[in-house]
Amino acid sequence: xxxxxxxxxxxxxxxxxxxxxxxxxxxxxxxxxxxxxxxxxxxxxxxxxxxxxxxxxxxxxxxxxxxxxxxxxxxxxxxxxxx
Numbered sequence: 001x002x003x004x005x006x007x008x009x010x011x012x013x014x015x016x017x018x019x020x021x022x023x024x025x026x027x028x029x030x031x032x033x034x035x036x037x038x039x040x041x042x043x044x045x046x047x048x049x050x051x052x053x054x055x056x057x058x059x060x061x062x063x064x065x066x067x068x069x070x071x072x073x074x075x076x077x078x079x080x081x082x083x
Contacts, residue, residue: 005069006069006072006073006076007063007066007067007068007069007072008066008067008071008072008075008076009062009065009066009067010065010066010067018058018062019039020037020038020039021037021038021039021043022037022038023035023036023037023055023058023059023062024036024037025052025055025056025059032047033047033052034046034047034052035047035051035052035055035056036055037055037058
């Protein structure tokens with residue numbers, strides 16, 4: 001799928017912004033957004049701009065700490081070759 005990008009979090013990354021649980025962010029064409037996280041916002045959906053910004057920053061940090069999409073693909077292919 002062209003709109004999906006996989007990135008693998010290395011197992012040697014002891015601490016990262018995703019340890020609190022999943023992050024869900026939905027942005028709509030009209031500019032509104034809603035988000036939630038297992039570890040933030042009391043796990044409830046929020047449209048508060050400050051809380052959404054925190055979720056966006058956490059998501060960005062997770063992506064920065066993860067392997068790049070190309071490295072992730074190579075890692076997955078290597079694992080598949082070992083099974």
